[in-house]
Amino acid sequence: MTMKKFINSPDNITAELLEGLALANPSILEVTDHNLIINKGLATADRVTIVTIGGAGHEPALEGFVGEGMIDISVVGDIFAAPGYKAVVEALKLADKGKGVLLVVLNHAGDMLAGDRTMKEVEKLGLNVIKVVTQEDIANAPRSDAANRRGLVGCVPLYKICGAAAAQGKSLTEVAALAQDFADNMATIAVACKTATHPQNGASFADLGEDEMEVGMGQHGEGGGGRQKMASADETAVIMADALLNDLDLKAGEEVMVIVNGTGATTIMEMLLVFRRVHKYLSEKGIKIVASWVEEVLTVQEQAGFQLFFARMDPEKLAFWEAPAKTPYLSR
């Protein structure tokens, strides 16, 4: 299979993309050894700090959200691969400014192994770290079986909300409780209609038919839930919104954040069609969208499709969501 991507040596993609990110955003972040992307504001920070881990290849996430008001250090693994735990421990040591560190881990096998191993070292070293896991993909398991729920785009609004809380001087216990509360009240479902290729070996992940889409596609293009006939934007929006409403048990009168996250090859045009239908559908049900984001946030190379994300909101979380931030891919 031939792969048409603008890359150089497959082995150097991660290092080169991180160098590019740092060169493009010299006032916001820097890249160090072990692929740590560090918020330049960390040097003078006197607050709780936020560290996260995850593989590259999902740009702009995760490392594109490093900066004031969001992530302080992103420990980047190779393409789609978790970083080694030693890099995570190093990041936590650097990040601890005496007020403690929130470590955010997405529920994927490699990241969880690295996270568990890291926490053993944290205990040995006596670092003040609380780990929170995001696991909001509803496709494969019910809410009661969180271990089998993957972490998808939900980590990104969580960084934003926790980053703002930390910036406003909340304690580690408070920031971690807020993170857990937000994580417990969010849900994502993904759909794909064309799969991506792995940029290091050109391999394609799945074999979706010309007229098929798959609801429940994972973070890396790996298969997930049900395959079905390709449907319109409106139909797909309703299928996915229903699944999220059901999972979160959202009721009339509640307020939500909605994200339509493009996974790489779906146009903003299509995503806006989807958002439009979701907005009307929720309005009909008396559910109010108080925060919205239609963007490529966490991608899967050139996978065509999107993730639909809902989170139950309250005034405090909304204020944190709307608070200032300065990162390469989210600023206000």
Added chain:
Amino acid sequence: MPLEPLKIKSMLITAAQEITDHVDILTDLDCALGDGDHGTTMKKLTHVMFDQIEPWNETTNLKDGLKSLTDALEDVSGGSAGPLFSAFVYGMAEAADTDAPTTDVFVKQILLGAYDEFFATSKAEVGDKTMMDAIYPATEVIRNATADMKTTLEKAAIAARSGSDNTAGMLAKYGRARYIGDRCLGHKDPGSVTFAYFYEGLAKGYLV
């Protein structure tokens, strides 16, 4: 009789070579079940093995050598296969007793120790369609061995290969394959295939 580090070196280098020689097969298997990076990860890990083990000589302290190897493997960004493979090697290092009476006793110790640490990290059971389906049957052969070490390792390799082949008929309980339900049937677990090559390499590299 003192330990013979060159024997251990030959086994581990040949095991790494067996895996490296079949990276494309591992990649193809992982594309069917996971996210397609298992071959890439194993290539990175085996390169670390070559770098670390090639300098070993007759006077190498094997426990120190295995510890350094573990350290270097843990630096690799390797998804879930990285930490699991590192745990296996860490188990070897922990169990390594440089006062072992013979090299064969030492080999048995480190391979049983590797299993213990792997099990503690992976938590997978036999039948879950993981690396464990190759590692467990091979370990049982080694644990209960009565024959000479060369024959034992050959039998362990056969057990690992057969255990790995059986994963094609299993539903996955761990890793990304569990998300695709019965569509994972008919495909072997790539991690188990890696360990089939690993044990085959150990047997092939064992110098009588």
